[in-house]
Amino acid sequence: MSREATMSEPQRRPGVVRSVAELRDLVSAWRRGGDRIGLIPTMGALHEGHLSLIRRAQQSCHRSVATIFVNPLQFDRPGDLAAYPRDEALDLERLAEVGADLLFAPTPEEMYPPNFSTGVMVAGLTEGLCGEHRPGHFGGVATVVTKLLLQALPDEAFFGEKDFQQLRVIQRMARDLNIPSEIIGVETVREADGLALSSRNRHLSQSQRAAAPTLYAVMREMARRMTDEGESAGKAEAWGRRHLSEAGFEKIEYLELRDEEKLQPLDAPVQNSRLFAAAWLGAVRLIDNLKVA
Amino acid sequence: MSREATMSEPQRRPGVVRSVAELRDLVSAWRRGGDRIGLIPTMGALHEGHLSLIRRAQQSCHRSVATIFVNPLQFDRPGDLAAYPRDEALDLERLAEVGADLLFAPTPEEMYPPNFSTGVMVAGLTEGLCGEHRPGHFGGVATVVTKLLLQALPDEAFFGEKDFQQLRVIQRMARDLNIPSEIIGVETVREADGLALSSRNRHLSQSQRAAAPTLYAVMREMARRMTDEGESAGKAEAWGRRHLSEAGFEKIEYLELRDEEKLQPLDAPVQNSRLFAAAWLGAVRLIDNLKVA
Numbered sequence: 033m034s035r036e037a038t039m040s041e042p043q044r045r046p047g048v049v050r051s052v053a054e055l056r057d058l059v060s061a062w063r064r065g066g067d068r069i070g071l072i073p074t075m076g077a078l079h080e081g082h083l084s085l086i087r088r089a090q091q092s093c094h095r096s097v098a099t100i101f102v103n104p105l106q107f108d109r110p111g112d113l114a115a116y117p118r119d120e121a122l123d124l125e126r127l128a129e130v131g132a133d134l135l136f137a138p139t140p141e142e143m144y145p146p147n148f149s150t151g152v153m154v155a156g157l158t159e160g161l162c163g164e165h166r167p168g169h170f171g172g173v174a175t176v177v178t179k180l181l182l183q184a185l186p187d188e189a190f191f192g193e194k195d196f197q198q199l200r201v202i203q204r205m206a207r208d209l210n211i212p213s214e215i216i217g218v219e220t221v222r223e224a225d226g227l228a229l230s231s232r233n234r235h236l237s238q239s240q241r242a243a244a245p246t247l248y249a250v251m252r253e254m255a256r257r258m259t260d261e262g263e264s265a266g267k268a269e270a271w272g273r274r275h276l277s278e279a280g281f282e283k284i285e286y287l288e289l290r291d292e293e294k295l296q297p298l299d300a301p302v303q304n305s306r307l308f309a310a311a312w313l314g315a316v317r318l319i320d321n322l323k324v325a
Numbered sequence: 326m327s328r329e330a331t332m333s334e335p336q337r338r339p340g341v342v343r344s345v346a347e348l349r350d351l352v353s354a355w356r357r358g359g360d361r362i363g364l365i366p367t368m369g370a371l372h373e374g375h376l377s378l379i380r381r382a383q384q385s386c387h388r389s390v391a392t393i394f395v396n397p398l399q400f401d402r403p404g405d406l407a408a409y410p411r412d413e414a415l416d417l418e419r420l421a422e423v424g425a426d427l428l429f430a431p432t433p434e435e436m437y438p439p440n441f442s443t444g445v446m447v448a449g450l451t452e453g454l455c456g457e458h459r460p461g462h463f464g465g466v467a468t469v470v471t472k473l474l475l476q477a478l479p480d481e482a483f484f485g486e487k488d489f490q491q492l493r494v495i496q497r498m499a500r501d502l503n504i505p506s507e508i509i510g511v512e513t514v515r516e517a518d519g520l521a522l523s524s525r526n527r528h529l530s531q532s533q534r535a536a537a538p539t540l541y542a543v544m545r546e547m548a549r550r551m552t553d554e555g556e557s558a559g560k561a562e563a564w565g566r567r568h569l570s571e572a573g574f575e576k577i578e579y580l581e582l583r584d585e586e587k588l589q590p591l592d593a594p595v596q597n598s599r600l601f602a603a604a605w606l607g608a609v610r611l612i613d614n615l616k617v618a
Contacts, residue, residue, distance in 0.1 A: 052503060147587070149449045150467070150501035155442040174443070175502075182475075182503040208443035209468075210345060210475040294440070 045128045046098070048135045052183045055136045059097065059184055067094035071186035071213070073177060076100040076137075077117040077231035078126045081221040085190040086130045088218045093188055098127055099136040099180055101143060106172030117231055136184070143179065152178045152209070154201050157295055161197050161308055162319065165285045173198055174205050181211050189213050194220040194228050196306065196321045200295060220320075222248065228320045239280075240313040246279040250287075251307045251322040258289070258301050258324060265289040265299050276311055285310040285317075289324065301325040338421045339391070341428045345476045348429050352390065352477055360387035364479035364506070366470060369393040369430075370410040370524035371419045374514040378483040379423045381511045386481060391420055392429040392473055394436060399465030410524055429477070436472065445471045445502070447494050450588055454490050454601055455612065458578045466491055467498050474504050482506050487513040487521050489599065489614045493588060513613070515541065521613045532573075533606040539572040543580075544600045544615040551582070551594050551617060558582040558592050569604055578603040578610075582617065594618040 049055050059069055070089030074082050082098075089096040100123060107113035120137060127135055151171055157163075158170035181189060191199045196217075203215045221229045226248035227241075236244055250272045257263040257271065265288070272287050290297055292304040301324045310319040342348050352362055363382030367375050375391075382389040393416055400406035413430060420428055444464055450456075451463035474482060482499075484492045489510075496508045514522045519541035520534075529537055543565045550556040550564065558581070565580050583590055585597040594617045603612045 056505075145500070147449070147497070148501050149447055150498045151446045151448070152502070153444045153446060155444070156440070157442065179501075179503050182505060185505065204440070205443045207438070208441050208472075209445070210472050212349075212475065212478065 044131075045124050046132045046135050048124070048137060050136075050138055051142055052138070055097075055134075055183055058134060059095075059186075062095050068188070069093055069184065069186040070096045071180065071184045071189040072096060072098045072132075073180045073189065073191070074098060074100055075102045075116065075231070076120065076123050077234075078123045079221075079229045079231065081192055081194065081229040083126060083130045084221050085192060085218050086127070086132050088216070089188065089190050090131070093186075095133045096131075097134045097136060097184055097186065098132050099138075099184075101138055101176065101180075103143075103172060103176040104140065105144075105175055106169050108166040108169050115235075117234065136180075143176070151175050152205060154205050154208075157197070157201050157204055160295060160297070161286055161288070161290070162310060163197070165310065170198070170201050174201060177202050178205065178209065178211065181206065181213050186213050188216055190216050190218055192220060193217045194230065194320065196292075196308065197295060200292075226252075228318075230318065232316055232318070235316045236313060240316065243280045243313060244318060246276060247281070247309055247311060247318055247320050248322070250275050250279075251309055251320065254287075254307060255301075255322055255324045265297075265301075272309075281311040281313060283312040285312075287311070292323075337424075338417055339425045339428050341417070341430060343429075343431055344435055345431070348390075348427075348476055349478075351427060352388075352479075355388050361481070362386055362477065362479040363389045364473065364477045364482040365389060365391045365425075366473045366482065366484070367391060367393055368395045368409065368524070369413065369416050370527075371416045372514075372522045372524065374485055374487065374522040376419060376423045377514050378485060378511050379420070379425050381509070382481065382483050383424070386479075388426045389424075390427045390429060390477055390479065391425050392431075392477075394431055394469065394473070396436075396465060396469040397433065398437075398468055399462050401459040401462050408528070410527065429473075436469070444468050445498060447498050447501075450490070450494050450497055453588060453590075454579055454581070454583075455603060456490070458603065463491070463494050467494060470495050471498065471502065471504065474499065474506050479506050481509055483509050483511055485513060486510045487523065487613065489585075489601065490588060493585075519545075521611075523611065525609055525611070528609045529606060533609065536573045536606060537611060539569060540574070540602055540604060540611055540613050541615070543568050543572075544602055544613065547580075547600060548594075548615055548617045558590075558594075565602075574604040574606060576605040578605075580604070585616070 070093030072085045086096050102116050152174040153171050163170050199217045206215050225245040227245045254268040254272045257268045269287050273284050287309045292306050305324050307322045363386030365378045379389050395409050445467040446464050456463050492510045499508050518538040520538045547561040547565045550561045562580050566577050580602045585599050598617050600615045
């Protein structure tokens with residue numbers, strides 16, 4: 033649906049703006065022209081998963097606006113923030129490949145001016161899974177995503193299902209606060225061996241990279257055991273934890289069946305249930321999830 | 326600036342909508358027609374103070390949208406919520422008198438659907454003054470005002486300076502979250518004897534009503550002592566507390582000089598400083614404030 037000729041000019045770089053005022057000027061002009069606007073918030077280090085969000089945005093929106101902002105508020109470990117990969121030039125090339133219309137890459141000062149003191153919190157949904165292991169993380173996510181949505185006021189915003197809990201938190205927040213944008217989840221993109229794409233995968237050593245696809249393989253087998261053999265969630269989880277440990281995963285934060293709406297634990301698959309996993313290979317934390325029913 | 330002929334049809338009642346969808350339809354149509362939209366959030370029980378907000382909105386906006394919603398989230402005492410006056414028919418008459426264009430009066434279910442779980446918090450500004458004495462109050466205010474602003478997306482929203490701390494909290498929140506509306510404070514409206522208008526004044530007995538203007542009179546005298554006689558804030562406050570007690574005020578929650586931006590306590594008047602007061606007459610809590618310099 034993009035009005036730019038992306039096939040004929042595949043390498044044309046998107047415009048880059050760094051201030052909210054410039055972003056709003058551009059988006060308002062597009063909107064006045066009747067364009068639907070799609071927003072794709074990211075922290076950069078763009079991979080095929082991010083690009084799939086932009087392609088999905090182009091299906092239902094005339095304009096796709098990617099944002100890159102490594103949000104300090106959502107990092108629970110300072111070392112993780114410092115180590116987070118940043119390469120805007122490379123990111124811009126990837127955005128050009130898919131024909132994104134605009135990159136909004138604000139400075140930390142533009143996002144958090146002096147005396148910034150407001151937070152958005154979502155109760156309930158943020159308490160289990162990653163919320164339990166990353167204190168403050170979802171508050172930081174909810175706050176920055178609220179800001180990005182209100183800065184751009186897109187018709188639709190796109191988030192990967194890889195961070196499924198984050199997707200649900202953002203959907204709940206947008207509904208609760210009456211943010212006038214539709215929040216759309218997009219299926220996880222995987223390597224050929226099943227590993228979910230993630231900016232953190234580049235930190236895996238060769239042997240860790242070889243072990244990493246086991247996370248997805250274990251979830252698939254757990255799903256099979258529960259649906260085909262009627263195994264309980266508890267038994268499948270015990271099997272999965274054992275198997276992950278044997279494959280070299282050192283700390284399994286969670287490996288659980290939950291419902292997709294309220295993210296409450298389940299004893300057995302029901303409609304709209306999903307497996308959720310977070311586990312460490314050395315210093316790298318991997319997360320993934322799989323729809324079971 | 327109102328495009329309705331308010332002089333020729335002074336008693337024409339504004340339209341009433343109860344759902345966000347209807348509100349957005351109307352406001353969007355007005356905006357497409359080039360109108361600037363002004364929002365005046367209230368909890369009803371409208372008095373001359375509220376009407377002054379609507380008149381102010383009419384100066385800079387083509388359309389004035391009043392909201393009435395008695396927000397359960399911001400009441401720290403359940404009895405206060407139950408006792409809060411509600412008379413929509415009377416409120417509508419007053420809105421008709423000033424020529425408001427629309428009343429948005431949602432149900433609690435429309436504002437807080439099942440599994441509502443998002444909160445907006447402002448740190449720092451909410452910690453002293455009323456924030457200290459009304460736990461949770463400003464979180465409830467910030468959450469409902471964020472919702473109302475995002476439901477209507479007005480160009481400007483108007484709040485009384487009588488709730489000065491609330492005004493500052495809302496301005497900070499709107500800036501921090503990039504809510505695309507300007508937040509405008511409007512001067513407090515007073516009775517001839519100086520008492521600030523408030524929905525709660527109707528709960529005062531005759532003798533309490535006679536004592537109530539002392540709150541404003543004491544603040545004026547404190548301001549005079551500090552600016553004309555160079556008295557310290559501490560000495561002026563001690564005098565003021567004594568005087569209020571003698572006049573029958575039973576509990577003085579605060580009576581303090583603070584700066585108008587960060588609401589931090591001051592020892593002496595500086596530019597943009599203001600006196601803040603909260604005190605009880607029987608079961609009625611009165612608040613007021615006065616610009617000193």
